[in-house]
Amino acid sequence: MNSSKVISLEHLSLPNNRLEGALDGISKLTNLVTLDLGGNELSGNIPESIGDVKRLEELHLEHNNMSGELPAALSNCTNLVTIDLQANQFSVELTKVNFVSLSNLKKLDLLSNNFTGTVPESIYSCSKLTALRLSYNPFHGQLSEEIGNLKSLSFLSLANNSLTNITRTIRILSSSRSLTTLYLGFNFLHETMPEDVNIDGFKNLQVLYINHCSLSGKIPDWLSKLPNLGMLFLQGNKLTGPIPEWISSLKFLFSLDISNNSLTGEIPSALMEMPMLESDSTAPKVFFELPVWNKNQFLQYLTPSAFPKELNLAMNNFTGMIPEEIGQLQGLFSLNLSSNRLSGEIPEQICNLTNLQMLDLSGNHLTGKIPAALNNLHFLSRFNISNNDLEGTIPNAGQFSTFPDSSFGGNPKLCGSMVANHCGSAKASSVSIDPIKQIGSEAIIFMTAFCVFFVVGVLYDQKVLARHFG
Incomplete structure (x- = not known):
């Protein structure tokens, strides 16, 4: 490209191309209106020669590795409408730039840099911001x-x-x-x-x-x-x-x-x-x-x-039960009630929230069973009921087959393929047995069995004796 064409260039937009190096030679682009080099790997500072690009309206240098102090010459770019320098390493105070001269400025984005001091008063003169x-x-x-x-x-x-x-x-x-x-x-x-x-x-x-x-x-x-x-x-x-x-x-x-x-x-x-x-x-x-x-x-x-x-x-001290009226909030995408002191059962009405993508009820004192109708929440991708006192069988159809074991941990009375307790095992039984009554019932069974075998043994002996000595 010959020098005359470079000088006449008005729009230079090359974002997200992994360009490296410093911002040199900018003063030659005197007709530039838009400069967009965001999302590259540029380093160094903004040169004082930026002030020669007086027609510049859009300056986008965000998401690079640029550093240093903003030059005073930036004040000469009086047509600037947008300055986006976010996510760089620019530093020091903003005192060199006279924002009073940037009367056309509408958008100023300096997010995530290392500017220090106080916010300069001259910024508040940019009445079009x-x-x-x-x-x-x-x-x-x-x-x-x-x-x-x-x-x-x-x-x-x-x-x-x-x-x-x-x-x-x-x-x-x-x-x-x-x-x-x-x-x-x-x-x-x-x-x-x-x-x-x-x-x-x-x-x-x-x-x-x-x-x-x-x-x-x-x-x-x-x-x-x-x-x-x-x-x-x-x-x-x-x-x-x-x-x-x-x-x-x-x-x-x-x-x-x-x-x-x-x-x-x-x-x-x-x-x-x-x-x-x-x-x-x-x-x-x-x-x-x-x-x-x-x-x-x-x-x-x-x-x-x-x-x-x-x-x-989440993470408050709310008490009481989850209101049944929760089922009215059918627009919800995300519901998080975790780490509170909520008690009672998970209300069936929560299954009406068919748009839910995230449901977290972990870290409470909830009891009872997991409502089977939760399987109808087809968009549910994140689910957590760990660390409660729930019991019974964990549904294994629909979305439930996709949730990790950690979603159900800390509920010793729950059983299912995704937890240590498998349904039907003695450990999974939710019926509590009084150990004294258990010992008593075992003794009765033993005595009954002993008597039956004793009677049968006596009758057999009598039959044998009668055959030999009758």
């Missing part, structure tokens, strides 16, 4: 009120940034009218979940992560004021108290994870009345401004409604 992801960088400090200038911001991810003062953060962000997705997890360690927050916004918020913060307190009432909330993740905190009754008022909620807390009480009937979990209908369509990952399935999603319907109450 719709997506900002700074997660998994060792930033620190408190969120600036200047973020309120980002009136169009729809997607904000600040997870694992060592932020402090969650009450202030929620208060600042709650005035947002545009936010649909908010990630705040792995921050505010050992603070208290704010309860008395005057929510004046969040009207369009659909996805909220405040997970793994070790927050104390209760599930806050201000969550009930989020009319469009579809996904709520509060796992990995130290929340106490019961699940609030207002949970059923969140008519669009289809994914709830409150696992690994210290919540108590029985599973409330309100949880069995969540409209989105009772039907197969999908949540209102809204697209993530940036792709997000489902950690369980290693898939990228661009819309919340593509996520499976989930209810995760």
Whole structure:
């Protein structure tokens, strides 16, 4: 390719090709509008010569091995709309880049790098920003009120940034009218979940992560004021108290994870009345401004409604029985009630959840038999009832033939081909026998047998004697 054609090149897109080396010679591509070299094995830093590519609108260098400080010359690329540098090793503070000059910037993704210091105030001058992801960088400090200038911001991810003062953060962000997705997890360690927050916004918020913060307190009432909330993740905190009754008022909620807390009480009937979990209908369509990952399935999603319907109450202190009304939640794909203190039998109604792909009831005090109708859950691929007090025969047809032995362990009264107890053996018998009564019955049997043999022996002897001496 001659030099004139190289200079006139506008779009260079070579993602996921295992390209190596440094980003050299970029200054010659003065007409470049799109540069996409994501998913390669590039190393080195972004050269100062990037500033010569003044027409550049799309810069994608994500998932490489690039490092160093972002150059000040990046501020000269005033037409930039998207900057995606996630999953590299860029470091140092962001102070060299003057984001004030990047007035056209709509998407900034710096996920999983090593940027330090505080989030630069100049970022909040990019008034057209719709997506900002700074997660998994060792930033620190408190969120600036200047973020309120980002009136169009729809997607904000600040997870694992060592932020402090969650009450202030929620208060600042709650005035947002545009936010649909908010990630705040792995921050505010050992603070208290704010309860008395005057929510004046969040009207369009659909996805909220405040997970793994070790927050104390209760599930806050201000969550009930989020009319469009579809996904709520509060796992990995130290929340106490019961699940609030207002949970059923969140008519669009289809994914709830409150696992690994210290919540108590029985599973409330309100949880069995969540409209989105009772039907197969999908949540209102809204697209993530940036792709997000489902950690369980290693898939990228661009819309919340593509996520499976989930209810995760694991690792708490819930007591009582599993409500029979659980059978109403026919939209569920995943149900996890493991590691609680639930008792009673597995309700037959759970067999109505024909869309279930994952069911985990392990680590409770459940008794009785495994409902045979669970065989009708044809999509069930993960199943665990280990460490309970269940009894009887394990079904061996349908999906049950595909589950590992560990799914049933810790239930000494269960029997079947996949556990040590084989049905019909003395060990598998679920009837308990009083050892004193057992000894007594054995003595009776022995005496009866002895008498029979004695009588028969006497009669035989008499017959022999009569034949010889009669």
